[in-house]
Amino acid sequence: MAAFDRRSFLQILLAAGTARAIGGSGSAAAATGLKFGPAEPFSYDWLKTHARELAARPYETPPRPEPAIVAKIDYDAHGKLRYRKEFSLYREGAYPISFQHVGTFFPKTVRMHAIDGGTAREVLYDPTYFTVGEGHVAAALGQEPSAFAGFWVHDPLSKGDLDKVEPWATFLGASYFRGVGELGQVGLSARGIALAPGAPGPEEFPDFVSYWFEPAADADAPVTVYALLSGPSVAGAYRFLLHRTAGVVMDIEASVHPRRTIERLGLAPLTSMYWFSETAKSTMVDWRPEVHDSDGLAMWTGSGERIWRPLNNPPQVTISSFVDAGPRGFGLSQRDRNFDHYLDGVKYEKRPTAWIEPRGDWGRGVVQLIEIPTDDEIHDNICAMWVPDAPHGAGQHVELAYRLHWLADEPYPSGLGRCVATRLGNGGQPGQPRPQNVRKFMVEFLGGPLADLPFGTLPEAVLTASRGAFSYVFTEAVPNDVPGHWRAQFDLTTDGSQPVDMRCYLRSGDTVLTETWLYQYHPASAK
Structure with a gap:
């Protein structure tokens, strides 16, 4: 797993939250001001077939707006690219959706579509959806290709001004996505897939290149999101049912097709940051007692054993594999909830726990923990994922289903100490x-x-x-x-x-x- 500037990435997500916007209600056609392409047939079966066919073809990189310009859209510049609330999808519905602009950390174009019955229409990008001032570096970008990079899902307008209330689900950058925990904070990330993180050389990060949206029928129903994944080594189709609970619960299905042999196919991956805690800390490395988004890997094995593995900031890249068959769950957890143990205004004590609950029999494999040395909190240096025993080569595919909980604690406590x-x-x-x-x-x-x-x-x-x-x-x-x-x-x-x-x-x-x-x-x- 390559070092990733996660603090800057998180700051962009949070800072842009002071400027997010929504528009539209009910069907896609009612989204005031948004422009749409022609209607095309859509279903999840079609998407899975499309992903399989895509995997059999040579990889093509997603379009990118002018790289030299996008590279200058840093933290400050991205925070000034405000999505206008009147253009949000399903603005008057249960859970409005806003779109996010490309920037330094997410430079590739992502296509957006709104589903209406058995058809879908692409949401056509227009620079006027964003507050791009004349002096802003992004003003030099044209209308083509699109500058959409991701999306956010918000609570309804009845909960407050969408410019001021944090989104509860975010999909932005490669195949990364997050949910808000029940303590009101984001923290660690999930990914659609991980390909041999921690291996020598640069890591490959496949992208969600297209999304399709179905609105929630009401506040108790899920927002449905379909995603197409593509990278040099893999293609895949995903379905997300996003439930707004005390935190967030996501029901996820994936159909993954390798384009070539993959050394370690990481499914249901979680990515986090651990710098130091009360366990081990260099003298005077930092004034705070602890700095981490997660402090341990929790596992519930197929045999019923409950395991807690405290995280390390190791002296070298370390990969630990925990053999299992039919795992009942695993996750990266933030157990220490005492503010005095962090003393930081970014509220590390409120970071969510993310728990993977397998649906169906996952068979044999390993829960793999990758720990990468870091000397700062800006890097995501922890990854936990499931690696199945089955081979992963061209012409093969993996079907997977799981529930991802973003909560304060594990959803199914054991009752043990x-x-x-x-x-x-x-x-x-x-x-x-x-x-x-x-x-x-x-x-x-x-x-x-x-x-x-x-x-x-x-x-x-x-x-x-x-x-x-x-x-x-x-x-x-x-x-x-x-x-x-x-x-x-x-x-x-x-x-x-x-x-x-x-x-x-x-x-x-x-x-x-x-x-x-x-x-x-x-x-x-x-x-």
């Missing part, structure tokens, strides 16, 4: 010489059966490691008078600099009390 902190320190005992190659771990668990342990019952820490030896292993209640808050403490002695994979959970007799903590310790970065 949850890992709430991972802390590292020097090994050994206070007042004694600190031994070499020994690291102390403090893993905190909270809730579930831990809150109901009889007085005097001490849970047992069950530990394993890929190498090294444990010592000074014990558990204790965290001395903060919070019921069910326990920690496991242990030292790990290792030699060499290769990573160590560890597992830990708490039990009482034969009863499992907590989810399983997995952690990859990098001795080289802890010196």
